[in-house]
Amino acid sequence: MELNFSLNGKPITLEIAPSDILLDVLRKAGMKSVKRGCNEGFCGACAVLIDGKPRNSCIVMAAHCESSEIITVEGMGTPDHPHPLQQAFVDHGATQCGYCNPGSLIAAKALLDRNSHPTTDEVKLALDGNLCRCTGYVKRIEAVLAAAPKMKKHLANTGGSK
Amino acid sequence: MLKNLANYYFPRSLDDAGSILSEKQTKNVIIAGGTAVSLLRDQTIDGLVDLKYLPLVFIKETVAGYSIGAMTTAQEVFQSSALSGPVGDLIRKAAGNIGSTLIRNSVTVGGNLVSVFPWSDLPPAFLALDAAVVSRHEKRNRTIPLMKLYSTHPRNILKHGEIVTEIKIPKASPNSATAFTKFSKTKNDYAIVDVAVRICLKNKKVFEAAIALSAISKLPMRARQLIA
Ligand SMILES: Cc1cc2nc3c(=O)[nH]c(=O)nc-3n(C[C@H](O)[C@H](O)[C@H](O)COP(=O)(O)OP(=O)(O)OC[C@H]3O[C@@H](n4cnc5c(N)ncnc54)[C@H](O)[C@@H]3O)c2cc1C
Ligand code: FES
Ligand code: FES
Numbered sequence: 001m002e003l004n005f006s007l008n009g010k011p012i013t014l015e016i017a018p019s020d021i022l023l024d025v026l027r028k029a030g031m032k033s034v035k036r037g038c039n040e041g042f043c044g045a046c047a048v049l050i051d052g053k054p055r056n057s058c059i060v061m062a063a064h065c066e067s068s069e070i071i072t073v074e075g076m077g078t079p080d081h082p083h084p085l086q087q088a089f090v091d092h093g094a095t096q097c098g099y100c101n102p103g104s105l106i107a108a109k110a111l112l113d114r115n116s117h118p119t120t121d122e123v124k125l126a127l128d129g130n131l132c133r134c135t136g137y138v139k140r141i142e143a144v145l146a147a148a149p150k151m152k153k154h155l156a157n158t159g160g161s162k
Numbered sequence: 163m164l165k166n167l168a169n170y171y172f173p174r175s176l177d178d179a180g181s182i183l184s185e186k187q188t189k190n191v192i193i194a195g196g197t198a199v200s201l202l203r204d205q206t207i208d209g210l211v212d213l214k215y216l217p218l219v220f221i222k223e224t225v226a227g228y229s230i231g232a233m234t235t236a237q238e239v240f241q242s243s244a245l246s247g248p249v250g251d252l253i254r255k256a257a258g259n260i261g262s263t264l265i266r267n268s269v270t271v272g273g274n275l276v277s278v279f280p281w282s283d284l285p286p287a288f289l290a291l292d293a294a295v296v297s298r299h300e301k302r303n304r305t306i307p308l309m310k311l312y313s314t315h316p317r318n319i320l321k322h323g324e325i326v327t328e329i330k331i332p333k334a335s336p337n338s339a340t341a342f343t344k345f346s347k348t349k350n351d352y353a354i355v356d357v358a359v360r361i362c363l364k365n366k367k368v369f370e371a372a373i374a375l376s377a378i379s380k381l382p383m384r385a386r387q388l389i390a
Contacts (some may be wrong), residue, residue, distance in 0.1 A: 129350065
């Protein structure tokens with residue numbers, strides 16, 4: 001069957017099987033930021049934005065995403081022009097092995113897209129589904145809090161595209 | 163994996179969904195948030211019927227109480243400003259205890275109520291509140307009190323192709339209070355036990371008490387013996 005959706009702002013059509021899982025379809029489409037950790041909804045490494053909501057792509061049927069807008073880390077920033085969250089993760093040492101980072105960045109982006117002044121508790125809640133075995137959680141909270149005030153300028157620079 | 167899945171449907175009306183679900187030659191199953199369905203290993207399912215385009219996402223306050231659409235997500239319930247007071251707080255607290263933010267953005271109220279795993283957090287809250295689901299089957303609606311829905315597994319109560327469309331939660335009597343506690347190893351682990359309580363005072367005495375428990379038995383239950 002055909003699946004039509006928007007991937008990182010561009011319309012795309014893919015040939016999929018009805019039983020395909022979104023995680024596999026995205027990775028096959030080249031979105032290697034989408035990581036497979038537990039493959040059952042517990043770790044958050046596979047998180048992507050589906051119509052603005054961060055969800056675990058390992059437990060979403062690909063066919064369900066017909067006409068949806070999907071954002072992965074590939075759509076957030078580039079090494080030359082990182083998203084404020086990506087820069088803050090680097091600056092604050094919120095990354096070690098890096099495997100959890102794409103999922104955490106997506107969950108953090110969902111938060112900052114609707115709340116530019118989050119409290120520490122709001123950051124903790126927004127990232128409660130993203131396990132990290134390396135950094136010990138503190139640094140990524142600092143990173144998200146540091147990125148928040150930079151979002152306004154980022155939006156202005158990117159012409160409003162989040 | 164749903165190895166033999168051949169079709170994925172997006173019905174535009176409840177009755178269209180109903181007729182796809184009642185087809186005799188093929189086994190078609192509802193998919194809501196998909197958090198349970200996507201993990202199934204089942205070679206007998208031919209089609210999935212996705213309710214995403216049906217108008218089942220709502221949280222309304224009516225004269226009788228609250229009404230929540232079956233496709234409303236746990237996260238929408240958790241963050242809803244329409245739910246307040248003892249009844250609303252209990253519902254929001256239970257929804258906020260489901261898994262993680264990422265899970266709550268997928269899990270739907272209808273899916274959580276119908277699949278009812280021992281760890282499901284919404285059923286005990288709604289049981290303590292004397293709620294009832296509304297369902298549609300063969301172009302007719304019926305109301306099923308939760309006490310009945312959980313007297314056995316809901317799959318034995320719901321008919322083949324029956325769709326839960328909303329849950330209705332009555333207003334609490336004046337002077338009511340509620341509480342919800344989930345005991346689990348970590349914040350986003352499954353419950354070891356859930357306790358949902360609603361009490362109502364009259365003349366400084368407990369006039370009504372409802373205590374619902376889950377995760378300690380196969381199905382959520384109301385604790386009757388505790389009431390003296
Ligand atoms: C990692 C993980 C952690 C979780 N943690 C928790 C937790 O802590 N607490 C908790 O309560 N839940 C938790 N869940 C969710 C729970 O286990 C179920 O997966 C979830 O409640 C199912 O809801 P859904 O909307 O995703 O339903 P689906 O997977 O889409 O459907 C589940 C079943 O219900 C049927 N169904 C769905 N909607 C309807 C309807 N409207 N009418 C009739 N039948 C319907 C489907 O046909 C299917 O049989 C967790 C899930 C995962 C994967
Ligand atoms: S890989 Fe999806 S939650 Fe772990
Ligand atoms: S940096 Fe290694 S899991 Fe988070």
